[in-house]
Amino acid sequence: MYSGVPTVKRTAVYVYQTPVRIWHWVNALSITVLAISGYLIAHPLPSLPGEASDHYLMGTIRFFHFVAAYTFMVGFLFRIYWAFVGNSYSHQLFTLPFWRRRFWSELLHELRWYAFLEKEPRKYVGHNPLAHLFMVIIITVGGLVMIVTGMALYSEQTGLGSWQDELFGWVIPMVGQSQDVRMWHHWGMWVLVIFVMLHVYTAIREDIMSRQSLISTMVSGWRMFKDDRP
Amino acid sequence: MATTETFYEVMRRQGITRRSFLKFCSLTATALGLEPVFASRIAQAMETKPRTPVLWLHGLECTCCSESFIRSAHPLVSDVVLSMISLDYDDTIMVSAGHQAEAILEDVRTKYKGNYILAVEGNPPLNQDGMSCIIGGRPFVEQLKEVAADCKAVISWGSCASWGCVQAAHPNPTQATPVHKVITDKPIIKVPGCPPIAEVMTGVITYMLTFDRIPELDRQGRPKMFYGQRIHDKCYRRPHFDAGQFVEDWDDEGARKGYCLYKMGCKGPTTYNACSTVRWNNGVSFPIQSGHGCIGCSEDGFWDKGSFYHHVTNTHGFGIEANADKVGIAAAGTVGAAITAHAAASAIQRIKQRSGEHHEENDKA
Ligand code: HEM
Ligand code: HEM
Ligand code: SF4
Ligand code: SF4
Numbered sequence: 001m002y003s004g005v006p007t008v009k010r011t012a013v014y015v016y017q018t019p020v021r022i023w024h025w026v027n028a029l030s031i032t033v034l035a036i037s038g039y040l041i042a043h044p045l046p047s048l049p050g051e052a053s054d055h056y057l058m059g060t061i062r063f064f065h066f067v068a069a070y071t072f073m074v075g076f077l078f079r080i081y082w083a084f085v086g087n088s089y090s091h092q093l094f095t096l097p098f099w100r101r102r103f104w105s106e107l108l109h110e111l112r113w114y115a116f117l118e119k120e121p122r123k124y125v126g127h128n129p130l131a132h133l134f135m136v137i138i139i140t141v142g143g144l145v146m147i148v149t150g151m152a153l154y155s156e157q158t159g160l161g162s163w164q165d166e167l168f169g170w171v172i173p174m175v176g177q178s179q180d181v182r183m184w185h186h187w188g189m190w191v192l193v194i195f196v197m198l199h200v201y202t203a204i205r206e207d208i209m210s211r212q213s214l215i216s217t218m219v220s221g222w223r224m225f226k227d228d229r230p
Numbered sequence: 231m232a233t234t235e236t237f238y239e240v241m242r243r244q245g246i247t248r249r250s251f252l253k254f255c256s257l258t259a260t261a262l263g264l265e266p267v268f269a270s271r272i273a274q275a276m277e278t279k280p281r282t283p284v285l286w287l288h289g290l291e292c293t294c295c296s297e298s299f300i301r302s303a304h305p306l307v308s309d310v311v312l313s314m315i316s317l318d319y320d321d322t323i324m325v326s327a328g329h330q331a332e333a334i335l336e337d338v339r340t341k342y343k344g345n346y347i348l349a350v351e352g353n354p355p356l357n358q359d360g361m362s363c364i365i366g367g368r369p370f371v372e373q374l375k376e377v378a379a380d381c382k383a384v385i386s387w388g389s390c391a392s393w394g395c396v397q398a399a400h401p402n403p404t405q406a407t408p409v410h411k412v413i414t415d416k417p418i419i420k421v422p423g424c425p426p427i428a429e430v431m432t433g434v435i436t437y438m439l440t441f442d443r444i445p446e447l448d449r450q451g452r453p454k455m456f457y458g459q460r461i462h463d464k465c466y467r468r469p470h471f472d473a474g475q476f477v478e479d480w481d482d483e484g485a486r487k488g489y490c491l492y493k494m495g496c497k498g499p500t501t502y503n504a505c506s507t508v509r510w511n512n513g514v515s516f517p518i519q520s521g522h523g524c525i526g527c528s529e530d531g532f533w534d535k536g537s538f539y540h541h542v543t544n545t546h547g548f549g550i551e552a553n554a555d556k557v558g559i560a561a562a563g564t565v566g567a568a569i570t571a572h573a574a575a576s577a578i579q580r581i582k583q584r585s586g587e588h589h590e591e592n593d594k595a
Pocket of ligand 2: 034062147
């Protein structure tokens, strides 16, 4: 029987500083808006009746996409800045300990844990190696691809000579032509959607199953450990 | 001597009156979007400058560019421009033939070395030693390289010369190759389209002949004045796009009302050309005005990009062809199912572990 006296001591480490936490939730929201509005740009809602001057539906959807896009991009730049000035966990998103053997052995361990081959997960103050790998590939590299292709598409409407064109216009001939840029941007959406599905699932699962807190960590910044074993 | 003859003199010799000549100058200034004062500058240039010869070569092509060109909106324009260029070499419409015609090429090359313009319609096939296109008994690619060696600049007419077009479609057995990949040491002006619009063609060539310089080009080498914007940017159906009013079926109410053709696969949003402003056949209409989406005929690779009737087209890469939405939806479904199964398995394991722990605790107690 439980006696009411805690049998395990809980330790806590401050991992995600406030700006990182705010960035996380703003970023999550903007990616959600981008994916939904982006899908609706590729597959517009059923046609509306009446006069063109009565509606501005497609215009509004595109406007949401662009507002979320600028939020995403400013956030991305800010997150890079914070990797320089923030705590040691803040640059995980942009660095992979590729040459450290321990990273790969822990990655294998984490994979075995998800495959029900390990009885107990390890404890990590920052990201677990599997999450770390995905975050760098999908959020950092993938996010950059979405920004570059998205800005190239955006430069088509701001026109030749605009700053968007000066900075990103070269992407179009590099990729092929405008249609190719659109299609790669479109593929990118699916990659992000699948990442988010896995990310949210694993965040909830590990919050329950692992030996540490996750969701509350992204809310309060503190990583709680459920036991004191190594 | 021929070298000192001016454009104006050539035109007069061709029976064009001074009045028509001046009209032509103001029409050209307007077509190029220049201020009215430029009309007199064009006139002056043509009266004083020695005529620049144009050689017009034909490779692997369907002659739609020539067909378009000779139908320039104002008959005067085609008359004048043709009189400026057909004097030299254009194997489809010139008078001379055979050895006599081939001799003209040699003649212009030596007499106007470094000073003539080479216009290319079609492209050279490179496989089988270029045998898939033979001109005057020799592979076209040889003729092209020789004539290009001494020219001032090259105009790539149409999507064939600019990008390759349908004869370069996958798997491209003859290896039809756009001009800029064969001629790499000359300025190249791409005037893509299948065919390009007549007024665009005459506009580009007149600009080059009268101002003696190349029009401002974009990154892909197309004149900005005609290819600076997409069909979608100036389409008269754009208000329906912004409103969210689409044709969903070829015979629905939206089609009758002239709604936007985006859902029917219109490639206007990804196509750079002047159709939505200059239009076709003396400005009568253009595809979208006739109720059909743009197929992107002036874009690189348009012939290999999949359906003309879908917005999300197949992607080729890494040796496979796939549709982003089909793959995306299937992948998201699979991952969703896997997550559900994994969650269930996790829950079962946890229950098992929990009961195990309880037993242990009970045993200890
Ligand atoms: C569009 C949706 C989302 C995206 C793109 C996203 C992205 C990210 C990224 C990039 C990080 C790393 C943060 C850093 O190191 O700076 C992260 C961490 C995290 N996210 Fe999300 N996230 C999303 C939604 C969610 C949701 C809905 C939850 C909650 C269920 C969640 C929970 C977490 C947690 C718990 C962490 C910390 C992981 C750890 O402790 O190692 N995220 N997320
Ligand atoms: C990171 C998440 C993003 C996602 C998931 C996303 C998704 C999409 C999708 C699915 C489309 C439709 C493509 C098609 O027509 O098939 C689209 C279009 C577009 N996106 Fe994004 N996008 C993202 C970020 C961005 C960014 C950062 C920009 C930068 C400005 C951007 C600008 C655009 C533009 C300009 C279009 C074309 C809209 C039009 O012409 O109507 N996107 N996006
Ligand atoms: S018809 Fe085509 S070019 Fe015109 S607004 Fe619609 S999508 Fe754009
Ligand atoms: S509307 Fe599109 S497909 Fe039609 S001629 Fe113009 S560029 Fe080519």
